[in-house]
Amino acid sequence: MMIDFETPKPIAKQNEMLKLAADYRMRPVSRYFDEHEHEIPWDFINFMQTVQQMSGGGGGLTPSEPKRDADGKERPRIGYQMLASMLEMLSYGDVGLFLCTPGGGLGSAAIEAAGTPEQKDKFLARFKGEKPAFGAMAITEAGAGSDNSAIRTTAVLDKETNEWILNGEKIFVTCGQKSLEEGDGLVVVWATIDPKAGRAGIRSFVVEAGTPGAKVTKLEDKMGIRASDTASIVLQDCRVPFDHILGSPEIEEKTTAGFKGAMATFDATRPLIGASAVGVARATLELLKEQLAQRGIAIRYGLPRQKMTNIEREIIDMEMMLRSAWLLVIKAVWMADNRKSNAKEASMSKVRGGDVVTKITQRAVELMGPVGYSKELLLEKWFRDAKISDIYEGTGQINRLIVARNILGYRGADLR
Amino acid sequence: MYSFEPNEEQTMLIDTVARYASTNLRPASHDADEEGELPVSLIKKGWELGVLQASTPEAYGGFGEHSAVTGVLAAEEMAYGDLAGSISVMTPGLFAIPVLLMGSEEQKKTHLPNIIGGDWVPYSAAFIEPDFDFDPNELRTTASLDGDQYVITGEKTFVPFAKDATYLIVYASLDGKTQGFIVQNGIQGMQVGARNQALGVNALPLYPCKFENVRIPAANRLGGEGGHAFEPLLASMWLSNAALALGVSKAALEYAINYAKEREVFGMKVAQKQAIAFMMAEMATEIEAIRVLTWEAAWMLDNGKEDAYKEAYLAFTGAADMAMMVTDRAVQILGGHGYIRDHPVEKWMREGRGFATFTGLSIV
Numbered sequence: 001m002m003i004d005f006e007t008p009k010p011i012a013k014q015n016e017m018l019k020l021a022a023d024y025r026m027r028p029v030s031r032y033f034d035e036h037e038h039e040i041p042w043d044f045i046n047f048m049q050t051v052q053q054m055s056g057g058g059g060g061l062t063p064s065e066p067k068r069d070a071d072g073k074e075r076p077r078i079g080y081q082m083l084a085s086m087l088e089m090l091s092y093g094d095v096g097l098f099l100c101t102p103g104g105g106l107g108s109a110a111i112e113a114a115g116t117p118e119q120k121d122k123f124l125a126r127f128k129g130e131k132p133a134f135g136a137m138a139i140t141e142a143g144a145g146s147d148n149s150a151i152r153t154t155a156v157l158d159k160e161t162n163e164w165i166l167n168g169e170k171i172f173v174t175c176g177q178k179s180l181e182e183g184d185g186l187v188v189v190w191a192t193i194d195p196k197a198g199r200a201g202i203r204s205f206v207v208e209a210g211t212p213g214a215k216v217t218k219l220e221d222k223m224g225i226r227a228s229d230t231a232s233i234v235l236q237d238c239r240v241p242f243d244h245i246l247g248s249p250e251i252e253e254k255t256t257a258g259f260k261g262a263m264a265t266f267d268a269t270r271p272l273i274g275a276s277a278v279g280v281a282r283a284t285l286e287l288l289k290e291q292l293a294q295r296g297i298a299i300r301y302g303l304p305r306q307k308m309t310n311i312e313r314e315i316i317d318m319e320m321m322l323r324s325a326w327l328l329v330i331k332a333v334w335m336a337d338n339r340k341s342n343a344k345e346a347s348m349s350k351v352r353g354g355d356v357v358t359k360i361t362q363r364a365v366e367l368m369g370p371v372g373y374s375k376e377l378l379l380e381k382w383f384r385d386a387k388i389s390d391i392y393e394g395t396g397q398i399n400r401l402i403v404a405r406n407i408l409g410y411r412g413a414d415l416r
Numbered sequence: 417m418y419s420f421e422p423n424e425e426q427t428m429l430i431d432t433v434a435r436y437a438s439t440n441l442r443p444a445s446h447d448a449d450e451e452g453e454l455p456v457s458l459i460k461k462g463w464e465l466g467v468l469q470a471s472t473p474e475a476y477g478g479f480g481e482h483s484a485v486t487g488v489l490a491a492e493e494m495a496y497g498d499l500a501g502s503i504s505v506m507t508p509g510l511f512a513i514p515v516l517l518m519g520s521e522e523q524k525k526t527h528l529p530n531i532i533g534g535d536w537v538p539y540s541a542a543f544i545e546p547d548f549d550f551d552p553n554e555l556r557t558t559a560s561l562d563g564d565q566y567v568i569t570g571e572k573t574f575v576p577f578a579k580d581a582t583y584l585i586v587y588a589s590l591d592g593k594t595q596g597f598i599v600q601n602g603i604q605g606m607q608v609g610a611r612n613q614a615l616g617v618n619a620l621p622l623y624p625c626k627f628e629n630v631r632i633p634a635a636n637r638l639g640g641e642g643g644h645a646f647e648p649l650l651a652s653m654w655l656s657n658a659a660l661a662l663g664v665s666k667a668a669l670e671y672a673i674n675y676a677k678e679r680e681v682f683g684m685k686v687a688q689k690q691a692i693a694f695m696m697a698e699m700a701t702e703i704e705a706i707r708v709l710t711w712e713a714a715w716m717l718d719n720g721k722e723d724a725y726k727e728a729y730l731a732f733t734g735a736a737d738m739a740m741m742v743t744d745r746a747v748q749i750l751g752g753h754g755y756i757r758d759h760p761v762e763k764w765m766r767e768g769r770g771f772a773t774f775t776g777l778s779i780v
Contacts, residue, residue: 001421003485005712008417076417216697301726302650305733305772306549320734323712323727324705331708347699397694404693407700408673415688 004027005037005327012084018086021051021092027378030094034206034229034381038219040178041100041227046102053073063337080268083108084275086325093384096227098276102126104184105175106269109111109136110188110204113265114246122243123206126184137265138170138233146398149199153191153235157249162242164190164205166235174392177202177216185209188246189235206244213238224384232252270393271332274353277389278326281357285318286380288364288408291371314367318360325349326357334407344406347399354390354399361386419447420708425470426486428537432465433490437497437663444497449763456499456536462494462505464535475497476528484652484714487780488659492707495663497766500619502660507551507576508779510586511539513650513779514596520640523598525582532721538577541585541596543776544654546573552587552594552775553649557627559597559624559637561590565725566590566637568630576777578608578623586627587776590603596638605630616766620777632773647725649719649779654732656780658710660769661739662703668746669699675750675759692749706731706738714780738774743768 005131007015025047033041063079066365072181088097098329104111104127126133144150154169170176179185192203207214218232226236242249292311297316298307308316328349335342361383364370372379390396440461444630469488472478493503512531515523531539557570568588577603578584584595592634599606609624638644645749673696676687684693716724724729743765747754754761 001419001713002423002426003421003711004417004419005715006417078417080417149419157422214652262490301729304549304551307551316730316733320709320730324709324734327708327712328701328705330418331420331704336421345704351697352705353702393771399695400694401690403697404454404690405698406671408687408693415690415693 015089018089023180026093026097037226043104044097045100047131074202077337080336084333087272087275088279091276092283095280096225099228102132105133106137107186107188109269110265131183133183134179134185136173136175136187138173138187140172151190151192155191155193163239166238168235170233173231173233177229177231180209180216204246205240207240225388267343267346270350271329273393274329274349277353279359280382280386281360282324284361284364321356325352328352342414347402350399351396354396357386357389426489430489430493431492433673435496436465441497442500452618454619457503460536468509471530472532476524477532484717484780488655488714491656491659491706492663495660496667499664500617503620503778508539510541510779514585518639538580539583540577540581542572542575543587544574546571551580555589555594557588559590565631565633568627573624574622575625577621578625595643598636599632613706616770617661651725651728653775654728655714656775656778657771658731658735660709661735664764664767665703665739665742668743672746672749695745699745703736739771740766
């Protein structure tokens with residue numbers, strides 16, 4: 001091995017293709033779907049379905065297996081790097097629309113992380129079919145966010161029918177409506193099999209679209225990412241077959257292994273949200289520089305700070321933040337591809353990505369004055385879209401906590 | 417193909433440098449800063465690790481090829497021990513690396529074996545000028561051609577080991593372009609002033625230099641008659657600076673972590689307070705972000721990528737801010753103890769502010 005920053009060829013090829021999708025399928029409808037919240041962007045969805053069918057992907061957040069050379073030798077694993085690059089480019093197009101990309105999403109990521117081979121066969125095939133299908137993850141409740149040991153949704157085993165009975169209300173389910181009501185999708189629901197057991201009782205359950213007792217009750221009105229649905233889901237005596245539990249069904253088993261399995265999903269997906277943040281930030285900085293160039297403002301590199309204009313210092317600072325954030329993402333997913341433990345790097349990339357995209361979009365709107373604040377440009381939209389990157393998949397603060405525990409060698413009990 | 421793993425030779429070199437930094441440089445760091453001097457034997461020991469030698473081809477007395485990536489890896493490890501010591505060890509490179517990268521064949525053959533082949537010898541470079549708005553691309557020191565000689569006039573400052581250096585590269589503006597000129601120390605018209613006193617790097621001997629109509633043979637222009645490209649050299653100076661900033665920041669963060677894990681407050685360790693823990697998480701994230709940026713820029717430079725200059729500049733500006741942020745917080749985390757010179761963090765903080773100004777003190 002040696003230190004290398006050459007973009008792998010398959011990623012360069014993928015970038016070329018997805019840039020077209022970003023420019024011609026996303027940007028032209030960005031404003032429309034921002035202004036028509038709750039309208040499903042079917043043209044985009046069907047287009048992406050075709051793209052994915054062609055490339056053989058399932059639209060999940062789990063990487064494809066490495067390809068083999070003609071002589072059967074496994075090529076280097078770059079699955080997570082491919083995914084991060086995809087998310088970056090599609091979010092550069094439009095992050096709200098990107099979240100509507102058909103496929104398993106976080107739902108299949110959870111099944112990949114904690115499911116048995118049988119469960120993977122049973123649940124994941126639908127995402128490779130001809131029709132668009134969606135997957136979602138339902139964790140958050142009114143009283144439980146990042147502290148998911150506070151989950152109150154219950155799963156009780158009905159021994160007579162050998163079914164789990166789910167009861168509770170989930171909120172902030174990204175893509176919840178499309179997963180449950182549009183096509184043959186699924187939602188992975190987190191619930192407790194023993195409310196007294198705390199974390200040890202937390203399991204996740206696959207609830208397929210059309211299951212009686214699972215219902216979308218509300219679609220949130222949001223600051224940004226309006227093209228993407230954020231649903232409340234009520235589970236009322238919702239029955240799922242016994243084998244829909246991910247992880248061990250043993251109530252007696254008071255370990256947190258099941259919980260940790262579910263949490264492992266996040267080590268893999270956090271850098272991907274970092275990548276998405278970088279995509280929005282790149283779009284913003286690119287547009288900002290274009291706008292400045294149109295007004296005759298060129299950025300000079302290599303000056304001492306005493307000679308720079310304020311705008312130059314701002315832009316150069318943003319470029320520094322953006323590039324370093326992207327490289328942190330790449331490092332985190334490179335580690336995942338190479339099976340190196342990356343909890344610290346994954347959280348760092350999420351912290352940096354969230355920070356950078358909020359700062360860049362905020363500064364861009366400020367620097368463009370009334371033009372930036374108006375809806376003529378997409379800058380004000382990206383300002384709104386950006387903020388979610390510092391919130392979902394663990395807020396910036398939760399991720400700082402994870403980084404801190406890692407560098408201090410502390411466990412959860414040492415640093416709360 | 418992306419990879420963040422140094423190769424085997426680099427790993428071996430890093431290990432050797434890291435050992436020297438922690439067992440030799442660090443223990444000497446405090447007293448050297450107080451006394452304004454590092455033992456020469458210590459500098460010589462650092463030189464013998466062979467960082468520059470490994471970056472110089474056999475034809476000129478070394479045993480490898482130049483690599484900015486290897487350079488930044490080694491510089492970070494060394495600066496973890498002590499900054500003034502690192503710059504001292506690297507000072508001959510200020511002369512040798514520009515000659516290696518940009519010099520004419522004759523210049524390489526004349527100078528490199530003398531530097532590379534033996535003990536540490538102070539060859540240096542005069543780059544920084546004593547103006548608040550010093551700009552590497554618009555120097556006030558000028559060079560002009562007069563017959564078969566260049567005439568150099570101007571003032572420099574912060575020239576490492578200027579008093580003892582055998583030869584220096586003096587950077588000057590030639591028709592508006594920055595060019596290097598090989599100047600023998602003590603030549604007529606050149607004056608080395610009294611040692612600079614500064615906010616930090618007290619153990620590094622820095623001097624102001626004056627050049628009044630200094631005449632050198634035209635053949636002493638770096639690169640010979642046609643001169644040389646300056647951008648790659650400036651990029652290499654930025655990256656060296658960034659790497660040293662990483663080393664100092666890494667040291668400061670580690671020290672703050674160890675302190676915070678020991679120090680009791682209100683019945684718990686201070687590190688267990690989120691207010692402190694979050695500060696450290698941000699310091700660590702910042703360091704990691706600037707490290708990968710510096711690596712990429714160095715890789716771009718080694719591979720002749722178009723944007724290497726720009727990326728190196730980003731790494732440099734980011735590193736200057738990072739070092740200030742990290743070292744300031746390290747002092748803050750130690751509280752009153754951070755302000756006391758028994759602990760090294762106040763020294764690192766004084767150095768931390770310097771990286772914005774240190775471009776030209778070292779090169780990789």
